[in-house]
Amino acid sequence: EELGDVLMQVVFHADIEKDAGRFTMDDVCDGVVKKLLFRHPHVFGDGRAETADTVPASWDELKRQEKGQKTTADALDAVARSLPGLWRAEKIQKKAADAGFDWRDVSGALDKLDEETGELRQAVETGGDVAGELGDVLFAAVKVGRFCGIDPEDAIAGTCEKFIRRFRVMEQEAARQGRALRDMTLEEMTALWNGAKERS
Template sequence: MPASGKYQYLIRRGVCSSVWQANGECMEFQLKKRYDFDDLLALMAFLRSENGCPWDRAQTHASVRSNFLEETYEAVEALDENDPVHLCEELGDVLLQVVFHARMEEETGRFGMLDVVDGLCRKLVERHPHVFGQRGATTPEQALQSWDEVKKRARGQQTQADALESVSHALPAAMRSAKVWRKATKNEPAPPKTADLLAEAHKGLDKLAQALAQSSTEQTARLSIAHATGFALFSLCTFASSVGVEAEQALTDACDAYIRTYTVEENRVPGAASPSQAALAALREQEPVLQARPDGFQ
């Protein structure tokens, strides 16, 4: 049944892909027991249309930027929980953000979701010359090196500093620090010694203590302490990376453990003056616990 009158809405292919009757009015999206990707695109187009949702229609890239971050973190949390049902839901929420932003661009005529998919497929083919071309790669390390080399050429990166600068500034700081460090040391003949990196971390803490003792004015103190803190944290991230530890994940685990420890301390001594410091001291003495992953979700 073709859409007509004020309900007419043409999606990318030039026709309304699905129409149904409700209360005698012609609608532009058909309810189903199971939907596919084309349905998702049609639904997003309808929600952004004149007859769709006022909130969806009013959104811009900037207004839902934080939603994209939030949904991504929730998907990562579902991964950490080893919960396939939750993960399926959260991946859908991330996909919604992709489709939402692509739809906004399609309305401007710059690009649409099909262009996103086309570009992604082309990139995957280009970044796998060991699969689709003549270059060989028999190990994961060789395949990753091939990927990185194609990526650098595609982005016009001439120096290693260009590669460092290309690391997204929007990444969480600990994650970005580790990635910058890995790129900085990737092509060096010998990796930095772990003991030297740990020593740098200690120097960073010493520098922080000096900043606390020497700063004369409030503004100078804030700048000196911020600089020293940043160096100490970056040094710890480089050390963690050198021993195969993800600093971002380690800090996340420590935060979770602190909350659990704080809860214990608060319940152990109700009304205590400073459970926060007691919890921190208790956390320092805790032994790490290996978390087993459920079968079938590795």
């Protein structure tokens, strides 16, 4: 059923474009076939893939050729700006890593995160480029996640839900004491927060 919905969208949009005189469903199918043939020379042509591990690298290289990307920087620049920032950062980092620009292991990424956090603190304290340094911290954190196999958007979404859950517990505990959070000191709220962390 869901595949049918996807197919309906393809047919629907192709029909709109046909009416506008831009392309037809035949053009769509022809484009897909040409793409598959071009990107799989080891299957449909004279190319060779020594192992299955070499296929993705070959695919990426052929994709760059197809899109007229002459350098890795061109490929980085082509990562869609419409993506959520953390996903875009992850894709950019992966392409840079494919070109060999990456830490050997997660310890290098963690050291970089520490360095960027220190620079953020300095920027805050001295009135420096806080936005730029915060961006560097987020970019470095994404790299740590990439080494650990963690999707950054999933990670931040999970943290948001955890924060809401703990805040709810904190608010409920304040209500149980007959108080509103806005009337409590930061120290009192922190004590409730720490209790909420232990329970959730």
